[in-house]
Amino acid sequence: MIAIQRIWWQRLSFVNLFLWAFRIAVIVVVIWGTAGTLMAGKYQREHWIFFTVFGLAQGGIYALIALGYTMVYGILRMINFAHGEVFMSGAYTAYFAAAALYNSGYLNRHPLISFLILLSIAMSVSMGVAVLLERIAYRPLRYAPRLVPLITAIGASFFLQYTFRGLYGSGFKAYPEFDVLKGDWIIFGVPVLRTQVLVLVASVLMMVGLYTFVMRTKIGTAMRAVSEDMDAAALMGVNVDRVIAITFAVGGAMAGAAGVLYAMVFKQVHFFMGFVPGIKAFTSAVLGGIGNIPGAMLGGMFLGLIESIGPALILDGLGIVAPYQLKDVIAFTMLVMVLIFRPSGILGERLAVKKA
Amino acid sequence: MGASGAQRTPLRQAVQIGLIFGVVGVYLSLVGMVETFHGRAVIAGVISLGQALLLLTGLGAGFVVARRIPKDRPWHSVAYGALAGSLAGLVLFTLPLLGNFVHLRSMFVNASPTLFELLTFGRGLVRGGLLLLVVGAFLGMSSVLILRIPRRILRPVGVGVTTIFLVSLFQEQLEIMLAGPEAIEEIRRFLFDVRGLTIPGASFLLVVTAVGNALWTKYRESIRQRANQLPAAGQKSLRALLLVAGILLVLILPIVTGSFFAQVLVFVGLYTLMGFGLNVDLGFAGLFDLGFVAFFAIGAYTAALLTSQGPLGIAHISFWGAIPIVVLMSLLAGVMLGVPVLGIRGDYLAIATLGFGEIIRLLVLSDFLRPWLGGSQGILEIPKPMIFGFELATPQQIFYVTVIFCVVVAYIAWRLRDSRIGRAWIAIREDEDVAAAMGINLINAKLLAFGIGASFAGVAGAIFASMVGSVFPHSFNLFISINVLALLIVGGLGSLPGVVVGSLALIGLPELLREFSEFRLLVYGAALVAMMLLRPEGLWPEPVRRRELREFEPGVQPVAEEALAGTKGQVEVERL
Amino acid sequence: MRRLNFLKIFVALVLVTVGAYLVPLAPAATVGPVTDPIGVVKIGKGEPIVIAWWFVVEGPDASLGIDTKRGVEIAVDDIGGKLLGHPIKLIGENSGCNAEGGVTAATKIAANKQVVAAVGSNCSSEAVPGVPILWKAGIPTVSPSNTAPILTDPKRGPGYDGYLRTAHNDKVQGRVAAEFARKVLKANKAATIHDGSPYAEQLAAVFAENFEKLGGKIVAREAISPTDTDMRPVLTRISLGVPDIIYYPIFIAAGGHVTRQAKEIGGLKKTALMGADGMFSPDFLRAAGPAALGMYHTSPDLSPEALGPRYVEFLKKHEKKYGEKPLAPFHAHAYDAAMMIFEAIKKVAKTDAAGNLYIGRKALRDALYATKNFKGLTGILTCNQWGDCADPKIAVYQVVNTDPATWNPGVNPKKIWTPYVKR
Known part of the structure; x- marks a missing residue:
């Protein structure tokens, strides 16, 4: 046994060497690039502030979607690939209300009421889609191996995308603007877009709300119980089906709200809009630690910042042309780096204990 | 599902079913399927594909009602069927009704006047609406009655109708196949006209398939018995002959069916190669790779750089000369990916590998590497494979190249699975910690899995580059990874024939139905969901998997004795 | 052992069928009243003239393909769905905006011997491998949206002889x-x-x-x-x-x-x-x-003076037929591409006494290349010797x-x- 152990460690150290070389190489490249950029002095202090603000705002969007993602994820331990489509469905449907309100002039006369109308439409549509999705596509497969619901989720993702394309057309729609949200506010001497402030505030509010919901309410306790051990929770009198349906409903509603906020910032909706943010939200959730609600927020912010600052800071100094084309390369490399050092995300998993 | 259904009264169920099917009909109409498919006839001048779709909705409502409601009171179920059908019609009718008063089209692009006309049989709102109700009731009723027809008659007729449907669906392919000598052209003209199947053609098909099916049902048992009665040697040679016939069929198929079919089969072959590769990672070793396209891309770009005659080519060697280098490169890439993600498990691994796939795609697309890899303009002028100075240019010839590689790779994968390393992989898949405790070198085994899987995909990439003659970064997106994963699960994870079946179903079938490509991904998505709900273990699963999945289900017969007796698929951990 | 005989017969039958397909068809140099070096499409009385499109109609780039496809469909509507007394049948292939999609789409179109001409592709990456496959089958193709210079470059090679475009060169x-x-x-x-x-x-x-x-x-x-x-x-x-x-x-x-x-x-x-x-x-x-x-x-x-009224009319038809505005900028180019093909067919097609229509493939290609002062939606089109037909105003x-x-x-x-x- 001891002999085997030694062979094992000998071989491990060889790979360990390789791993360390990889880590050191990445770190050297990062430092080299950063030093190069900073020495060249191309960017002023204000530019870095701008990059940070933009990154935080983009991160806020990722965080908004990731919150719902990570909740479903933490409880069912399945990658809900269709979450991006749930997000799209609400925002896309609410567009028609937004356009009608805008054309009648109501939107800018009563912006708050209009905003609430849009939110409620988007949230209820997304919630409906999420609950239906769970009922039809996921519930019958709850005890199947984990890859099976993943494939269903991928299928559902395609199905929803092309359903909404069929219903609403394949062009994109331009969201009307709220006059009150045009322009920017000066915060600590830095001009920040009003929509970005809205997103950041909303994402913090939603995170706190969700966290309280999961940690303080009775149903939240039931959710955590289900995520810990579904069968034991059922034995303790928790109605598992209902709890999971509620989880999906809350996650869907969050996605709907995120969709409206997204539309406020980027002013475009189309049937494909959920796919890329969905993957980014998934990445954020993994970065923060699956099922960890503050982690999703942190992961989203981290991803947004990396995408915004990374190319200018690291790649520019290496003399790479068009660095922003490669922002996802940096983002995913950083993801792998984070996972190497912390294999279960920055904050670790919370909602459930890892079951291998 | 069944438990809660039993408590409801039949009336409530019928209403519920009717409403659900009505909503399905509305959905099909608003998504645009009904109107688009209305342009395609099943039988020319009799029924269009769009009408058939609506018809199926009505019939479906009746079928579900008939199956749910106890059979002891026949007239009740007929009445309930009629109720469900007419309710479905009623729901469907709300569409033209609403469209008459509101401008639905500003929201739903497919709510066109043509659609409304179609739904009301072109007879105006009132008369058309009434007709819709009556037709719905009739359909619901008739499907209940149809279920009461003895199976002896129902089955052949059903097979016949299905055949007509399939033939009309694949009309384009069949017409292309039947274009050729004058005698065959005659058959084509008999079966099809411009719009669809002809009436005599359809009746002919119906009669032939129905009679054929009836005869088959009648004589099936005696044929099987006679085959079983043969002496052992005879049975063996019979099996061998069937095998030879099957292989012969596969080899002849692309010649008979033409270059397009061959082309589709080439894609099926390429995905099969990739599927074998991912099967090593995921099916054998349980390593979840969502960025498998990376290795396909690396293979394609390596082959392109080595063989291209254009300005970006670096070696100008032949396809066959490039293959070993491609295998080596993708193997290395697999190991290189493997090292940093060694300690990462499960979903974390999935997202890390997904990132790797994106990184490779972005790098080949980037302006940064453009001087060497061509950026978005790609690498052009890649020559086709040559054999003794003879260029393998047509899809059929490429098909044979692909088949050869598939056979070789399948053999390697098969031998690997039953080898010492294969058992180590399976042990890792089942439980990593236990496997390590048993003395399996996790690192070697995992890296080997990544490397071998990657090299299979690399070969597919090389064939791809040579077949297309050019490579562009846009060919290597996330969808390929998703497709490979899906075909693996649909075929049956870990099973080698499953990979072939999966890629035939998920790559071949959609390719053949390209004509309906606007709805292809919609149907593809729905089919994936339905597949997983109905057959989560896959189309051709490994015996072990099937057992695992069906174990707890009541009413499922235990797996056949022979599968249990064989030790092949069983987990058998050996110390390495 | 009687089973074996059965199988032998089956195998023989398969072989005979294959043989029938392998017998080389006589090179169709002369069919009816038309002689053509590449081949002749014969369209029986009442049978349709088949025109193919290959566009990207699914996936993230679908709006480009759907837009151009609609342009072609409106062109067919505008000539009443009929040409020289024969109905026009559109068949379509999704080309996916990538090279392999171009290959598959082109292979499928090329396999259909009745296809007279094609409109497409959308993305230049589809055209690079796809066009030679079509032209090998004698099918010329007019692209409404390829703009890559390489496609009409003098050094492009003979495989692209059947290629034209109404989109302007980058x-x-x-x-x-x-x-x-x-x-x-x-x-x-x-x-x-x-x-x-x-x-x-x-x-x-x-x-x-x-x-x-x-x-x-x-x-x-x-x-x-x-x-x-x-x-x-x-x-x-x-x-x-x-x-x-x-x-x-x-x-x-x-x-x-x-x-x-x-x-x-x-x-x-x-x-x-x-x-x-x-x-x-x-x-x-x-x-x-x-x-x-x-x-x-x-x-x-x-400019509205020269082309505006027709384009506005086109937009109206589009809105009426599809319930939405054009999705991308190449619908008019697609319309022109289809119209150019119809014009060329009119020029070269010959009808015999029985009402059969004959179209020479090389003749059609040459007629397309000879397009001159064609009044399209996008301008006055004249094709040069490399197939660039756009009016580059x-x-x-x-x-x-x-x-x-x-x-x-x-x-x-x-x-x-x-x-x-x-x-």
């Missing part, structure tokens, strides 16, 4: 943009952004090359992804070089984001913005909002009103510069 448009920026706007420093598509990348490169040739300086060559939404970081980086103009020949979604967000960057307040025909559409005004005011576009001259437009309802090329965006370079 070389023309990129040069007009550069000349305008340098000569009219007197810009000294320019920045380019592309989205990684071959179209935008090529245009940006042509622009940069010409701009530098005219004595200007390119201060940034950036790239984004078409799915990106947050352009502020990349724009901040561009602002470091203080460019006088940013040229971003990308598509509507990402272009809208760039336009809006450029106005939010401090260093770019005075920088002129310029796009290309990829986003020359009322939808762009919706996407970009008020930020689009004053922005420049290069686009084919669709590229004008520069400026947005003067950001209300999409006022969209009327020539007035808003206002046509401000018409160089009309010679090809």
Whole structure:
């Protein structure tokens, strides 16, 4: 046994060497690039502030979607690939209300009421889609191996995308603007877009709300119980089906709200809009630690910042042309780096204990 | 599902079913399927594909009602069927009704006047609406009655109708196949006209398939018995002959069916190669790779750089000369990916590998590497494979190249699975910690899995580059990874024939139905969901998997004795 | 052992069938009244003339393909669905906007012996491998939206002999943009952004090359992804070089984001913005909002005096038939491509006494190449010897009103510069 152990460690150290070389190489490249950029002095202090603000705002969007993602994820331990489509469905449907309100002039006369109308439409549509999705596509497969619901989720993702394309057309729609949200506010001497402030505030509010919901309410306790051990929770009198349906409903509603906020910032909706943010939200959730609600927020912010600052800071100094084309390369490399050092995300998993 | 259904009264169920099917009909109409498919006839001048779709909705409502409601009171179920059908019609009718008063089209692009006309049989709102109700009731009723027809008659007729449907669906392919000598052209003209199947053609098909099916049902048992009665040697040679016939069929198929079919089969072959590769990672070793396209891309770009005659080519060697280098490169890439993600498990691994796939795609697309890899303009002028100075240019010839590689790779994968390393992989898949405790070198085994899987995909990439003659970064997106994963699960994870079946179903079938490509991904998505709900273990699963999945289900017969007796698929951990 | 005989018979039957297919068909040099070196399509009385399209109609680029497909369908409607007494049958293939999609689509079209001509492809990456497959089967194809210079390059090789396009070559448009920026706007420093598509990348490169040739300086060559939404970081980086103009020949979604967000960057307040025909559409005004005011576009001259009424009519038909506005900028090119094919068929097709129609493949190709002064929606088309048929009247437009309802090329965006370079 001891002999085997030694062979094992000998071989491990060889790979360990390789791993360390990889880590050191990445770190050297990062430092080299950063030093190069900073020495060249191309960017002023204000530019870095701008990059940070933009990154935080983009991160806020990722965080908004990731919150719902990570909740479903933490409880069912399945990658809900269709979450991006749930997000799209609400925002896309609410567009028609937004356009009608805008054309009648109501939107800018009563912006708050209009905003609430849009939110409620988007949230209820997304919630409906999420609950239906769970009922039809996921519930019958709850005890199947984990890859099976993943494939269903991928299928559902395609199905929803092309359903909404069929219903609403394949062009994109331009969201009307709220006059009150045009322009920017000066915060600590830095001009920040009003929509970005809205997103950041909303994402913090939603995170706190969700966290309280999961940690303080009775149903939240039931959710955590289900995520810990579904069968034991059922034995303790928790109605598992209902709890999971509620989880999906809350996650869907969050996605709907995120969709409206997204539309406020980027002013475009189309049937494909959920796919890329969905993957980014998934990445954020993994970065923060699956099922960890503050982690999703942190992961989203981290991803947004990396995408915004990374190319200018690291790649520019290496003399790479068009660095922003490669922002996802940096983002995913950083993801792998984070996972190497912390294999279960920055904050670790919370909602459930890892079951291998 | 069944438990809660039993408590409801039949009336409530019928209403519920009717409403659900009505909503399905509305959905099909608003998504645009009904109107688009209305342009395609099943039988020319009799029924269009769009009408058939609506018809199926009505019939479906009746079928579900008939199956749910106890059979002891026949007239009740007929009445309930009629109720469900007419309710479905009623729901469907709300569409033209609403469209008459509101401008639905500003929201739903497919709510066109043509659609409304179609739904009301072109007879105006009132008369058309009434007709819709009556037709719905009739359909619901008739499907209940149809279920009461003895199976002896129902089955052949059903097979016949299905055949007509399939033939009309694949009309384009069949017409292309039947274009050729004058005698065959005659058959084509008999079966099809411009719009669809002809009436005599359809009746002919119906009669032939129905009679054929009836005869088959009648004589099936005696044929099987006679085959079983043969002496052992005879049975063996019979099996061998069937095998030879099957292989012969596969080899002849692309010649008979033409270059397009061959082309589709080439894609099926390429995905099969990739599927074998991912099967090593995921099916054998349980390593979840969502960025498998990376290795396909690396293979394609390596082959392109080595063989291209254009300005970006670096070696100008032949396809066959490039293959070993491609295998080596993708193997290395697999190991290189493997090292940093060694300690990462499960979903974390999935997202890390997904990132790797994106990184490779972005790098080949980037302006940064453009001087060497061509950026978005790609690498052009890649020559086709040559054999003794003879260029393998047509899809059929490429098909044979692909088949050869598939056979070789399948053999390697098969031998690997039953080898010492294969058992180590399976042990890792089942439980990593236990496997390590048993003395399996996790690192070697995992890296080997990544490397071998990657090299299979690399070969597919090389064939791809040579077949297309050019490579562009846009060919290597996330969808390929998703497709490979899906075909693996649909075929049956870990099973080698499953990979072939999966890629035939998920790559071949959609390719053949390209004509309906606007709805292809919609149907593809729905089919994936339905597949997983109905057959989560896959189309051709490994015996072990099937057992695992069906174990707890009541009413499922235990797996056949022979599968249990064989030790092949069983987990058998050996110390390495 | 009787089973075995059965199987032998079966195998023999299969072999005979295969044999029947392998017997080489007599080269169809002369069929009916027509002689043609490549082949002749015979269309029986009452049978349809089959025209194929190969566009990208699914996936993220689907709007491009659906847009062009609708252009073709409206063209068929406009001639009443009939040509020379034969109905027109459109068959279509999704080409996926990638090379392998182009190969599959072309192979399938080529397998259908009744196809007379094709319209497509959308993306140049589809055309590169696809066109030779079609031409090997004697099918000429007219593309409404390929703009890559290589496709009509004199060195392109004989496989592309059957290729024509109604889209303008990137070389023309990129040069007009550069000349305008340098000569009219007197810009000294320019920045380019592309989205990684071959179209935008090529245009940006042509622009940069010409701009530098005219004595200007390119201060940034950036790239984004078409799915990106947050352009502020990349724009901040561009602002470091203080460019006088940013040229971003990308598509509507990402272009809208760039336009809006450029106005939010401090260093770019005075920088002129310029796009290309990829986003020359009322939808762009919706996407970009008020930020689009004053922005420049290069686009084919669709002046209302010459072509307007017909185009407006086209738009009306489109809205009526599909319930929405055109999705991308190449529907009119597709319409013209289809009409050009119909014209050419009319010229070369011969009918015999029995009412059968004969079309010589080489003759059709030559007739297409001989297209001259053809009045299309996109201009007066004349094909050169490499198949470039577009009327390269590229004008520069400026947005003067950001209300999409006022969209009327020539007035808003206002046509401000018409160089009309010679090809």
